[in-house]
Amino acid sequence: MTRPRTPDHQTESQARKPAGATAMRLIVPLQGVVQGRGGLILGSLIPCALFYFFQLYLKRHRSPKSDSNNISPSQSSSNLAGLQRSSSRSNLSSRGSIGRVQVSSRASSIAKPNDSPYYIGLDKASEDPYDRFYNPNGIIQLGLSENRLCFDLIEKWLSENLNDSVIGSNGGELSITGIAGYQPFDGLMELKVAMAGFMSQIMGRAVSFDPSLMVLTSGATPALEILCFCLADPGNAFLVPTPYYPGFDRDMRWRTGVELIPVHCRSADNFIISLTALDQAFNQARKRGVKVRGILISNPSNPVGNLLPRETLNNILDFAQEKNIHIISDEIFAGSTYGNEEFVSMAEILDSEGIDKSRIHLVYGLSKDLSLPGFRVGVIYSFNESVFVAAKRLTRFSAISAPTQWLLVSMLSDTRFTRAYIETSKKRIREIHDLFVAGLNQLGIRSAMSSAGFYCWADMSGLILSYSEKGELELWDKLLNVAKINVTPGSACHCIEPGWFRCCFTTLSQEDIPIVMERIRKVAETCK
Amino acid sequence: MGLEIEQPSAVQLSKIAVSETHGEDSPYFAGWKAYDENPYDELKNPSGVIQMGLAENQVSFDLLEGYLEKHSEASSWGKGASGFRENALFQDYHGLQSFRKAMASFMEQIREGRAKFDPERVVLTAGATAANELLTFILADPGEALLVPTPYYPGFDRDLRWRTGVKIVPIHCDSSNNFQITPQALEAAYNDAEARNIKVRGVLITNPSNPLGATIQRSVLEEILDFATRKNIHLVSDEIYSGSVFSSSEFVSISEVLEARQYKESERVHLVYSLSKDLGLPGFRVGTIYSYNDKVVTTARRMSSFTLISSQTQHLLASMLSDKEFTENYIKTNRERLRKRYQMIIEGLRSAGIECLKGNAGLFCWMNLSPLLEKPTREGELALWSSIVHEVKLNISPGSSCHCSEPGWFRVCFANMSEQTLNVALKRIHNFMEQRDRDRNIISSQ
Numbered sequence: 001m002t003r004p005r006t007p008d009h010q011t012e013s014q015a016r017k018p019a020g021a022t023a024m025r026l027i028v029p030l031q032g033v034v035q036g037r038g039g040l041i042l043g044s045l046i047p048c049a050l051f052y053f054f055q056l057y058l059k060r061h062r063s064p065k066s067d068s069n070n071i072s073p074s075q076s077s078s079n080l081a082g083l084q085r086s087s088s089r090s091n092l093s094s095r096g097s098i099g100r101v102q103v104s105s106r107a108s109s110i111a112k113p114n115d116s117p118y119y120i121g122l123d124k125a126s127e128d129p130y131d132r133f134y135n136p137n138g139i140i141q142l143g144l145s146e147n148r149l150c151f152d153l154i155e156k157w158l159s160e161n162l163n164d165s166v167i168g169s170n171g172g173e174l175s176i177t178g179i180a181g182y183q184p185f186d187g188l189m190e191l192k193v194a195m196a197g198f199m200s201q202i203m204g205r206a207v208s209f210d211p212s213l214m215v216l217t218s219g220a221t222p223a224l225e226i227l228c229f230c231l232a233d234p235g236n237a238f239l240v241p242t243p244y245y246p247g248f249d250r251d252m253r254w255r256t257g258v259e260l261i262p263v264h265c266r267s268a269d270n271f272i273i274s275l276t277a278l279d280q281a282f283n284q285a286r287k288r289g290v291k292v293r294g295i296l297i298s299n300p301s302n303p304v305g306n307l308l309p310r311e312t313l314n315n316i317l318d319f320a321q322e323k324n325i326h327i328i329s330d331e332i333f334a335g336s337t338y339g340n341e342e343f344v345s346m347a348e349i350l351d352s353e354g355i356d357k358s359r360i361h362l363v364y365g366l367s368k369d370l371s372l373p374g375f376r377v378g379v380i381y382s383f384n385e386s387v388f389v390a391a392k393r394l395t396r397f398s399a400i401s402a403p404t405q406w407l408l409v410s411m412l413s414d415t416r417f418t419r420a421y422i423e424t425s426k427k428r429i430r431e432i433h434d435l436f437v438a439g440l441n442q443l444g445i446r447s448a449m450s451s452a453g454f455y456c457w458a459d460m461s462g463l464i465l466s467y468s469e470k471g472e473l474e475l476w477d478k479l480l481n482v483a484k485i486n487v488t489p490g491s492a493c494h495c496i497e498p499g500w501f502r503c504c505f506t507t508l509s510q511e512d513i514p515i516v517m518e519r520i521r522k523v524a525e526t527c528k
Numbered sequence: 529m530g531l532e533i534e535q536p537s538a539v540q541l542s543k544i545a546v547s548e549t550h551g552e553d554s555p556y557f558a559g560w561k562a563y564d565e566n567p568y569d570e571l572k573n574p575s576g577v578i579q580m581g582l583a584e585n586q587v588s589f590d591l592l593e594g595y596l597e598k599h600s601e602a603s604s605w606g607k608g609a610s611g612f613r614e615n616a617l618f619q620d621y622h623g624l625q626s627f628r629k630a631m632a633s634f635m636e637q638i639r640e641g642r643a644k645f646d647p648e649r650v651v652l653t654a655g656a657t658a659a660n661e662l663l664t665f666i667l668a669d670p671g672e673a674l675l676v677p678t679p680y681y682p683g684f685d686r687d688l689r690w691r692t693g694v695k696i697v698p699i700h701c702d703s704s705n706n707f708q709i710t711p712q713a714l715e716a717a718y719n720d721a722e723a724r725n726i727k728v729r730g731v732l733i734t735n736p737s738n739p740l741g742a743t744i745q746r747s748v749l750e751e752i753l754d755f756a757t758r759k760n761i762h763l764v765s766d767e768i769y770s771g772s773v774f775s776s777s778e779f780v781s782i783s784e785v786l787e788a789r790q791y792k793e794s795e796r797v798h799l800v801y802s803l804s805k806d807l808g809l810p811g812f813r814v815g816t817i818y819s820y821n822d823k824v825v826t827t828a829r830r831m832s833s834f835t836l837i838s839s840q841t842q843h844l845l846a847s848m849l850s851d852k853e854f855t856e857n858y859i860k861t862n863r864e865r866l867r868k869r870y871q872m873i874i875e876g877l878r879s880a881g882i883e884c885l886k887g888n889a890g891l892f893c894w895m896n897l898s899p900l901l902e903k904p905t906r907e908g909e910l911a912l913w914s915s916i917v918h919e920v921k922l923n924i925s926p927g928s929s930c931h932c933s934e935p936g937w938f939r940v941c942f943a944n945m946s947e948q949t950l951n952v953a954l955k956r957i958h959n960f961m962e963q964r965d966r967d968r969n970i971i972s973s974q
Binding site for chain 1: 538539540541542543544545546550552582584586589592593596603604605612613615616617618619654655657658661665666667668669670672687690691729760761762795796808809810811812813814821823824826827830831833834835836837838839840841844
């Protein structure tokens, strides 16, 4: 899950003073003068204005030397006409690097400032980050699902295993030759083997993974995008149960031209998807003439943190089979479970049924379970031969860096370490989860039942003035700017019920929790 | 009577998934297959296929290893706790500032300070492959086109077109003027696109050129920039081989041309660079887009989410590339070694009766075998190529895979092997040519 840092839209708003503004300052009073008075003033002002515009025209259309050399005298008049045409079209706004040459329409939509509260909150929190000693009045970041609880374990492993260098850490002597050259773009087989073992381990060994069905990518973000490119054409759609991770809107749609159709889940079902809702969404899409190519599920889910029960997974499978569509199962939090429920992977369900596996694709990565988002390690696991081949070729645009691959071959192959790490991580997540949720409970804020992830899904509808998205955003704003905590509002996740907020707690230490709760309490009081 | 059970139709895939634009079924890849099945090894398989189709730089690894040995702090995170975890968590698409600064400084050094690079304009991508694709997504919509001079790197057909839906319209160059790009060729390509109702959004040049192994002259760069300005289109300059010019004075970067023009019209210019060739680190996946256009920088940065460089790698390389003493020595030594290799292969080929285009950069030479063609056609070229791959056992790249308008040219890489292996290859070519002469003499004397 990547997030933008310094708000690019701010630098864009510091645009140079447009020549147009200056022009308007002349024209508007001039118009008034022409209409109201005329005569003397007309005689003096209009020439000045004309002179000004003539200067502007000359300045903009002074062509580089070599151009004028290429224009023969006989062509000059037609060229002048050409210049005049372009001047009437010319953009009077800033010159320089926001120039006249156009970017694609795809790019134009991406260049727009981020207006989702998800991104705005992240930006604000990063500008004024809370620090217990240096910035106690800063914004406490509860909007980033990052896990900082277990770095001590990894650092210990590194100090014991790394020797002097990450290069050649596969046991050989320091040699760049082995890792510097072109590697298979879809990842080293050694890493695929180690990853398959790791995935199986975190899923309780209930399922085994075949390295030869794996494509490695620089993060789960490209893994998901590559699958979209393989499974759908522009204009096609995926059904996505809500609430869902805000990043999907960007990651799955930007360049693929694919549509995401929300399938609303309700608190009454603990936000577990129902077949009825799936069916409805599918039929509505069909009526609109939109072709649904697949369902994207997140299991464990983000932002709710619940696990999909076996029965639900089977229902989704049957549905996909019936409609002849794909299933993408994003299981990136599979190793971060802490509740009593068991995690069941989509791959596990397949083992026991006679299903057409070619419609099933998993996404995984090390950004969450192993807390290594910076290293960019993602996995596409597909049972479809053609998708595997296409993904293998497409991942040339998003391959994992070789030194990182070798480091992870070492780390993931150390199964004693990985087992201890996963166990400890789960324990620590549960501890902080329990404290955090209890703290919210004491404020009268209940959370949805969750057994995984780095966050809880809190119901703050009791604190909002109007039971609507507007009311929810008002509360979000208060929490961000008054209480100075950044949480993610449900509307950013397309939640149909207002008032739900995702609160991540794995970047907190236990001492921070009372501070968070106190800040929320203060705001809660103003809402009663 | 058998019971026919209607099989449900297989679940459908996208057009991109089933398209052939990846190009891996082209004859070009048959050479790779031949190599993969029977790779040359000095000791274990001395009669195997020698890989001369891979533009990889292996001549300067010892310099990199030397640096890393002396500076172990680069490849670890130090003793303090914060070093590792901050690095492991760092997934900001701006990239590590220290690394961006290092890249900007390295690019300046390659150009010997003749152009300045602002770290704030450096956008990081996992390789130049990703950088070129990203720029294409940003500069053109599906159905629109980029003009690319021929011959060009075969990978462009895939990288610029596959997912983007953008077309390539070739700018035809030929040997009459050493394959240089002319204003006439530029205009002709543009008009060709217009006639087919295809909107041209930019020109993409590679300087130094792949596969020619030659730098583009300053006057030609000026003409191309003027052309782009006249048509109000973009100019992408892929300068991935800029550090592999044999003599530093012979390379002029588009950035130098812009600086001389005080950056007028610079918002249409974008550079691509990478460490895959000059530093010989393609496995590290380090590429960059350097754009003079704010909107392109912003957009490219956001889009780079799909292709970020591992923060571990950024950290590893940041200190190395900022070490000016190291980089200066590296650039100088690497250049010299490549020049020597180039001399070696040119002389070896010449003594076998084969001429090459006069080159001054890159990891390959552009060899002219047109006199050997039975027929001056693509088929003639591929027939000759096939015998070179299967009989002489050298995987070289046929000009047709680079869309060269003249048959008979081949790209031959020389930096991805030891000197001994290169000598073996040259000997095989020598023998091949001698054999041909003997065969011809026999035929002509009958």
